[in-house]
Amino acid sequence: MTSPVYDVVIIGGGIVGAACAAECASEGLRVAIVEAKMIGGGATAAGMGHLTVMDDSEAQFALTRYSQLLWEGLRHELPREVEYDACGTIWVAADDDEMREVERKQRFYSERGVAVEVLDAQSLKEAEPNLRDGLVGGLRVAGDSVIYPPCAAQFLVDRARARGAQVFVGQPVREIAADGVRLRDGSFISAGLIVNAAGSWSPELTAGIDVKKRKGHLVITDRYPQFLRHQLVELGYLKSAHTLTAESVAFNIQPRQTGQLLIGSSRQFEVDDATVDVSIVHRMLSRAMEFLPGLGKLSSLRAWTGFRAATPDKLPLIGPDVEHHRLYLATGHEGLGITTSLGTAKLLVDQIMDRKPAIPAAPYLPARVTRDLAHV
Numbered sequence: 001m002t003s004p005v006y007d008v009v010i011i012g013g014g015i016v017g018a019a020c021a022a023e024c025a026s027e028g029l030r031v032a033i034v035e036a037k038m039i040g041g042g043a044t045a046a047g048m049g050h051l052t053v054m055d056d057s058e059a060q061f062a063l064t065r066y067s068q069l070l071w072e073g074l075r076h077e078l079p080r081e082v083e084y085d086a087c088g089t090i091w092v093a094a095d096d097d098e099m100r101e102v103e104r105k106q107r108f109y110s111e112r113g114v115a116v117e118v119l120d121a122q123s124l125k126e127a128e129p130n131l132r133d134g135l136v137g138g139l140r141v142a143g144d145s146v147i148y149p150p151c152a153a154q155f156l157v158d159r160a161r162a163r164g165a166q167v168f169v170g171q172p173v174r175e176i177a178a179d180g181v182r183l184r185d186g187s188f189i190s191a192g193l194i195v196n197a198a199g200s201w202s203p204e205l206t207a208g209i210d211v212k213k214r215k216g217h218l219v220i221t222d223r224y225p226q227f228l229r230h231q232l233v234e235l236g237y238l239k240s241a242h243t244l245t246a247e248s249v250a251f252n253i254q255p256r257q258t259g260q261l262l263i264g265s266s267r268q269f270e271v272d273d274a275t276v277d278v279s280i281v282h283r284m285l286s287r288a289m290e291f292l293p294g295l296g297k298l299s300s301l302r303a304w305t306g307f308r309a310a311t312p313d314k315l316p317l318i319g320p321d322v323e324h325h326r327l328y329l330a331t332g333h334e335g336l337g338i339t340t341s342l343g344t345a346k347l348l349v350d351q352i353m354d355r356k357p358a359i360p361a362a363p364y365l366p367a368r369v370t371r372d373l374a375h376v
């Protein structure tokens with residue numbers, strides 16, 4: 001019997017695979033990362049790059065908060081092209097119901113040590129003068145930030161490579177075997193452990209895992225550097241982001257360091273076609289203009305789509321596969337994979353090294369969801 005060439009082979013060079021590769025390599029493991037196309041070119045290139053703490057569940061909060069602090073710790077090492085911007089988020093309340101949600105969120109975050117500030121109508125207007133009149137208030141989360149995800153993925157892969165990882169780009173994995181991965185060109189990479197970090201493609205390699213594509217659209221404008229200061233998200237976003245079946249659109253906008261404005265976003269289930277749907281873009285922009293009427297005077301440059309990898313309980317799958325004893329999953333990050341990539345990598349490596357993680361790993365273990373063999 002020959003010994004494996006690598007300790008770990010990671011499938012997928014998106015932000016999650018890249019973070020896992022960097023973390024494994026930091027532990028002194030012999031790492032290979034295999035990417036079918038280009039580093040950071042999947043959902044990572046399509047995403048907004050909002051690093052945000054979220055409170056949909058305790059487990060979601062724990063992973064987003066842990067990851068956000070890891071990003072904060074890394075910020076001074078990030079190269080300029082990663083465009084780390086500590087702009088903060090304002091959750092915008094359009095009516096009294098949404099203001100009650102502001103108060104609930106304020107309590108939730110404050111009790112868990114996250115600095116937040118409730119804004120009334122006037123302080124909201126002072127914080128973001130281009131918002132329309134008549135909004136009720138908002139919640140500022142100063143610790144949220146923004147990055148440019150494809151460059152962040154490249155930075156993490158470079159870091160892994162500097163620590164000895166081998167990077168195979170343009171090499172699709174055809175199948176996961178007992179002791180490594182078979183590439184489409186027939187060659188074999190032998191490894192002690194395999195990590196499936198192929199995002200929304202992960203079920204093609206690990207049949208039966210309940211990860212489904214959720215399509216999203218984004219639009220980017222020309223440069224308007226003074227227009228916006230914070231990432232703005234409507235509180236109605238929560239209603240749409242949590243609908244598992246419907247097609248939904250909600251106001252979400254981000255100032256980029258280039259001066260551009262990135263406008264989101266939509267969610268569609270069971271749509272495989274990556275084509276930009278003009279009617280969805282129209283709905284998204286109309287919704288955004290309801291909050292920022294001045295947007296109507298600005299020029300947009302480009303619209304695109306991407307696929308989030310969604311699980312039924314909206315938490316990622318991080319940990320050992322239930323059937324293949326040398327396979328780990330790091331997938332299913334839906335709309336939070338840029339944020340949670342660093343926490344995912346830490347949780348994964350702690351499990352590989354058999355160490356106690358900084359946050360409980362149980363909520364994200366693949367074993368929590370029954371394998372749907374109907375997919376196979």
Ligand SMILES: Cc1cc2nc3c(=O)[nH]c(=O)nc-3n(C[C@H](O)[C@H](O)[C@H](O)COP(=O)(O)OP(=O)(O)OC[C@H]3O[C@@H](n4cnc5c(N)ncnc54)[C@H](O)[C@@H]3O)c2cc1C
Pocket residue numbers: 011012013014015016017018034035036037038039040041042043044045046047048049050051052171172173174197198199200201202205215216217218264265305306307308309330331332333334335336337338339340
């Ligand atoms: C519109 C939109 C907005 C978003 N906004 C945010 C946001 O603001 N904040 C946030 O935190 N998250 C956001 N997300 C989510 C985030 O983009 C994803 O969760 C994250 O990029 C997932 O990273 P990943 O590495 O798992 O997947 P991907 O980036 O998709 O990477 C998977 C990689 O695997 C490769 N691959 C696939 N099959 C194979 C194979 N057989 N062999 C080898 N390689 C393979 C692919 O080529 C790809 O590069 C957004 C997503 C979308 C779509």
